[in-house]
Amino acid sequence: MYPPQIRRRAMTEDRILIVDFGSQVTQLIARRVRESGVYCEIVPFNKADEMLDTFEPKAIILSGGPASVTVETGPRASLRVFELGVPVLGICYGEQTMCVELGGKVEGSDHQEFGRASIEIVEECALFEGLMKVGDTEPVWMSHGDRVVALPEGFKVVAISRGAPFAAIADETRRFYGVQFHPEVMHTPRGRDMLWNFTHKIAGCSGDWTMAAFRETEIAKVRAQVGKGRVICGLSGGVDSSVVAVLLHEAIGDQLQCVFVDTGMMRAGEAEQVVSLFRNHYNIPLVHRDASDLFLGKLEGVSDPEKKRKIIGATFIDVFEEEARNIGGADFLAQGTLYPDVIESVSFTGGPSVTIKSHHNVGGLPERMNMKLVEPLRELFKDEVRELGRELGLPPDFVGRHPFPGPGLAIRIPGEITREKLEILRKADTVYLEEIRSAGLYDEIWQAFAVLLPVRTVGVMGDGRTYDYVCALRAVTSTDGMTADYYPFSHEFLGQVSTRIINEVRGINRVVYDVTSKPPGTIEWE
DSSP, rough: OOOHHHHHHHHHHOEEEEESSSOOTTTHHHHHHTTOOOEEEEGGGGGHHHHHHHHHHSSSEOOSSOOOSSSTOEEEEGGGGTTSOOOOEEEEEHHHHEEEHHHHHEEEEEEEEEEEEEEEEESOOGGGGGTTOOOOOEEEEEEEEEEEEOTTTTTEEEEEEEEOTSSSEEETTTEEEEEOOOTTTTSSHHHHHHHHHHIIIIIIOOOOHHEEEEEEHHHHHHHHHHTTTOOOOOEEESHHHHHHHHHHHHGGGGGGGEEEEEOOOOOOOOOOOOIIIIISSSSEEEEEEEEEHHHHHHHHHHHOOOHHHHHHHHHHHHHHHHHHHOOOOOEEEOOOOOOHHHHHTOOOOOOOOOOOOHHHHHHTHHHHHHHHEEOOOTTTOHHHHHHHHHTTTTTHHHTTTOOOOOOOGGGSSSSSHEEEHHHHHHHHHHHHHHHHHHHHGGGGGGEEEEEEEEEEEEEEEEEEEEEEEEEEEEEOOSSSSBBBEEEOHHHHHHHHHHHHHHHHHHTTTEEEEEEBBBSSSOSOOO
């Protein structure tokens, strides 16, 4: 644990606590608050009291949730939330639990509201100041079955809807507000502005939480935690581990030792780029282990995707541990744990511990080697990590690169992995991404890649017959990878990519485009 003085500086004076009741979009609330320059954290409702002992929030937001406050065993907001003297905003279920705890009444409704709805402003309120006036109607996103039927003392109705006569309520004296809709989702067009009003105008936050401030705070925290100890950081070539490495090197210099394990399943030129950037440009001590023969040998004859993942994960840990022991004397292991992982690990629904999502998260290695963890990104979302990378001066094309799976190209080749298939896929993927960049589309797309299918088809090239592989192209738009839509390339663009791949990549004679969304499909093929 960080020393108290460092822990206090890790937060700005202005911070918001979000109490989670199980909503699928609670993380969106946090992202909207942080976008307004205010630091916030999420805590499960049943751990809120413990958090309030040390967090000292300037305001509290109660999230939505799937439960019903009409059930006695349903989750409740602690009365302490309303006794601190700070502003409170209840969203959907949060509004309902606030009403019940303060003496109001909530019942099930025959007129449930799910999806788009319209509210009418019936009285002025600080939450809507500068946005809407009495008599205005505003589109919002609803998702509720129960509804408030009687207000606690001191509250007034400030907005109504067809299915919710208490669509928004306020006790301006105590600065308690409730909305039956979801201001955090994009389907509520002025939702961000409402949250800004709450955090800035009502709570009085200054909005001075920036990546520059986070950078300085985190450097101080790392120095306080590590002291004169040595830190090992596993580089995967991805954004998270790269940002961790550059931040740590800025904090502790050559006390950091990076290890880059080349599995042989990276994209074309990626291993060389990683080594050049960190060893030559940043002068970060780096051990580069080319273990491609080892990985490919263990994968020989293996077709099952889950077995491939497990083999790659176990082999990586073995190789990384071997290199770490060769270095010797390390007291700490750095990992690129992000805030969504932390939230998941403390979920009140008993969610699993942090998931290993890429090679730089090395499972049980800290315990096996008796090392302490350094996790400088554990308070950040993915988009904030990219912003921090820009703040640290990482190259824009490196910070903005598309997500790449831990097992690498192994899960973009259904079936057995061979050197020949890897080389074919690398070439096809390179052509595809070159065309996307040339068209100026790269930054519009969440993820784009080629897949080499275990299918051969007959083709004709010149006067000869071919019998080669099929290449599938995948490109999706997304905000977080949880859901995704396929990118609507023009037919002309797809034809151009197909022509280049077939003409330039020996071993492929047919190209197809994947138009599956997530769900029902997944982004990766395996």
